[in-house]
Amino acid sequence: MSAEWSADEMMTVAAARQLRDGTACFVGIGLPSTAANLARATHAPRLVLIYESGCLGAKPDRLPLSIGDGILADTADAVVSVPEVFNYWLQPGNIDVGFLGGAQLDRYGNINTTAIGGDYGDPKVRLPGAGGAPEIAASCREVIVIMRQSPRSFVERVDFVTSFGYGTGSGDRERLGLRGAGPQVVITDLGVLRPDPATQELVLTELHPGATVEQASAATGWPLRVADDLRTGEPPTGSELSVLRALKAATGGSRSVAGA
């Protein structure tokens, strides 16, 4: 792989490219926020960023460290309460894209951000938990997942379903009455997976430049299927990379106390 960009940068750029200009996107912190802000700063200037803190249409010029940094409220079209953001904006299906990360993802796009190993009452690793993700995964018109790929994170079956993808396969979402379409695309540091339309199993459909099918298979904890028309994605452009690096260099902002 070329040393001109890192696998993380390629992943973030590939995720940003998935976001269409003019759509409304519910953004989680971390990789999703980085990719969504990159999209807004490049090909999707009218992308509407929605943060669960109640900031609708935030336009930060640096990456927030949390979902409630002041820069989000300062630049938002509207700041609403947390009950309102979930009840009026997310729940009825008013948001096009939910953008999620996670600690574990399985073959059918279910996500775990709750606990790993042991059992729920006595876990090996206790993770932060659900946050807004279960309802984002259920109610956004579609979901984009961004996660680094490894055999520990891409597993046959998640230890805990925090956010529902396709359950055990085709028809589960419909049976449960979930309105959104679920995870339509999973972006990793190696490539892109999409659900098979017939079975909803995640299938490798795209490799990032320099990545191989062998690497992707080795980084997947289930027998990874590869699409017949597997393609190789475009490398990051110079401007995508420079904008991404500038955004990341300005994460959070430094401490200072402003006057009242």
Next chain:
Amino acid sequence: MAEIVSLAEGVAELVNDGDTVALEGFTHLIPFAAGHEIVRQRRRDLELVRMTPDVIYDQLIGMGCARRLVFSWGGNPGVGSLHRFRDAVERGWPAPLEIEEHSHAGMANRYVAGASGLPFAVLRGYTGTDLPRHTDTIKPITCPFTGEVLTAVPALNPDVAIVHAQRADRAGNVQMWGITGVQKEAVLAARRSLVTVEEIVDTLEPMPTQVVLPTWAVSAVALAPGGSHPSYAQGYSVRDNDFYQAWDAISRDRDSFTAWMHKHVLDARRNA
């Protein structure tokens, strides 16, 4: 009518051992000073309620104030784990911590039901997840009009809600703006409430996005300038992201955590 009290008086009067206590504030306006006062007054056996038990609940849990936690996201935002929370859940230090776990949508609606005087709230939520299997305050409910199966969660009515706001007037009317999260609902759902403020002023000038809590809806107001640090109060301070990042190392180790709490909380006396 809200009484204007010192922070120490407010906590002493309103927070009892064994109470259900909700310190709310969604990233912004987190009532750290009040949390530290609870630690100083050595409250025990609290049932702590909060959507995002971040660093302030990590501190309360690590200092042994809590027996139970009701929450929806327990992490250090943008940084990673809450090590004291994890130590309590994974290894029972300093005491076992019982948890009741929800999603943000569920918790927000539980406060709305509490503020509305209803026994429960209805939402489209949790469907297909493993949460209902482990949390018995998540139940299916059938809509009497359409037959659709939805989810019910019970109201939250804490014994006391504690929030931080930008300012209050001398009559105890409270004004906050910026990201106001679920604080209004938490205060209205609670039996008692304490609001800490950056300043007390003669007149509350209207601000964009403001939420006003009338004095007769609040039990007590205490002056606590900088009382949300390392969170922030819009118009007064910015989020101390460096502190949140530093907390990861401070809190990872039991001894360094305890030493930090002694130095910065237990031995630090606020002006009463």
